[in-house]
Amino acid sequence: xxxxxxxxxGKVALAAGAVLLALMAGWTRHAVNNPDPYWAAIxxxxxxxxxxxxxxxxxxxxxxxERHWVSRKGADLALVEGDTTxxxxxxxxxxxxxxxxxxxxxxxEWQEVAALRPGKRRLGLAAMGFLLVALPFWYTIRGGRVxxxx
Amino acid sequence: xxxxxxxxxxxxxxxxxxxxxxTGAFAxxxxxxxLLSRVPSMLVERAIVAGAPLPAWSPHPFSVIxxxxxxxxxxxxxxxxxxxxxxxxxxxxxxxxxxxxxxxxVLQFHHGVGYHLWYPVSTARFELGWIGSESxxxxxxxxxxxxxxxxxxxxxxxxxxxxxxxRRSSAEQR
Numbered sequence: 166x167x168x169x170x171x172x173x174x175g176k177v178a179l180a181a182g183a184v185l186l187a188l189m190a191g192w193t194r195h196a197v198n199n200p201d202p203y204w205a206a207i208x209x210x211x212x213x214x215x216x217x218x219x220x221x222x223x224x225x226x227x228x229x230x231e232r233h234w235v236s237r238k239g240a241d242l243a244l245v246e247g248d249t250t251x252x253x254x255x256x257x258x259x260x261x262x263x264x265x266x267x268x269x270x271x272x273x274e275w276q277e278v279a280a281l282r283p284g285k286r287r288l289g290l291a292a293m294g295f296l297l298v299a300l301p302f303w304y305t306i307r308g309g310r311v312x313x314x315x
Numbered sequence: 316x317x318x319x320x321x322x323x324x325x326x327x328x329x330x331x332x333x334x335x336x337x338t339g340a341f342a343x344x345x346x347x348x349x350l351l352s353r354v355p356s357m358l359v360e361r362a363i364v365a366g367a368p369l370p371a372w373s374p375h376p377f378s379v380i381x382x383x384x385x386x387x388x389x390x391x392x393x394x395x396x397x398x399x400x401x402x403x404x405x406x407x408x409x410x411x412x413x414x415x416x417x418x419x420x421v422l423q424f425h426h427g428v429g430y431h432l433w434y435p436v437s438t439a440r441f442e443l444g445w446i447g448s449e450s451x452x453x454x455x456x457x458x459x460x461x462x463x464x465x466x467x468x469x470x471x472x473x474x475x476x477x478x479x480x481x482r483r484s485s486a487e488q489r
Contacts, residue, residue: 181395185389188379188382189385192385196372196375197372238360239371285449288319288452289349292320295320296323
């Protein structure tokens with residue numbers, strides 16, 4: 166594949182970088198203009214009243230009382246009316262229900278705690294740790310290029 | 316998504332069986348969508364929550380690397396870092412690893428909120444929904460152990476073969 170040769174490397178890298186930036190810009194615009202249902206509903210509550218909403222793997226940041234809890238995405242809060250009996254702050258929960266415009270709550274029809282989420286995070290750290298250790302055994306740098314050892 | 320250790324093992328285990336070069340590229344490809352997409356997004360979101368002066372849209376750009384086209388372009392960029400004679404093979408293994416990653420992810424059920432696989436052609440979501448999103452977690456330690464055993468066998472096999480080759484060439488020289 167001559168387009169991968171050193172002769173074209175600079176141009177290919179530049180082109181790939183430009184394509185990636187374009188994809189990122191396009192996706193960001195799409196995401197901002199088409200937020201997930203709950204966040205779209207927050208901006209236009211009346212239009213979304215009663216609409217189905219699903220929030221997946223959202224952290225519980227506050228338990229208000231037996232029937233209300235709060236989650237967060239970035240700096241934005243999501244308000245949920247649902248059973249808090251089995252919830253703890255820090256749990257990751259998926260919830261589906263209907264949006265209620267009056268108080269911007271998701272009225273939960275189902276809730277699912279991702280009980281293994283902390284374990285998943287630990288596995289992620291283990292994988293990253295392995296890679297950090299393995300990379301210097303797999304590769305070295307020679308003449309400004311990455312070269313496989315052995 | 317499947318846990319990162321499972322993703323790593325889906326690459327390392329078959330590579331132990333088939334041997335050959337570019338194990339690192341295959342493994343990196345298998346975790347690249349999460350490593351370069353989810354991790355930065357998560358860090359930026361935490362920074363925003365902590366009060367960093369970042370725009371609300373700033374976690375979004377990284378999402379394209381967790382999509383096939385964005386991941387493929389990222390693989391091309393990474394392959395450019397390698398020496399010329401390896402670049403083609405490295406790109407192939409990176410792409411193979413990334414393909415494995417997406418194949419594992421779409422198996423999962425996320426309550427209908429699937430993955431954006433067709434961007435920039437389409438923003439439709441897709442998931443097969445055959446297993447739960449945390450289903451791989453209890454299996455991952457066993458898979459890691461099996462992968463370690465497979466690599467132990469691979470290492471012993473390669474070592475035995477190189478000793479045999481040294482003996483054979485010594486015998487021929489005599």
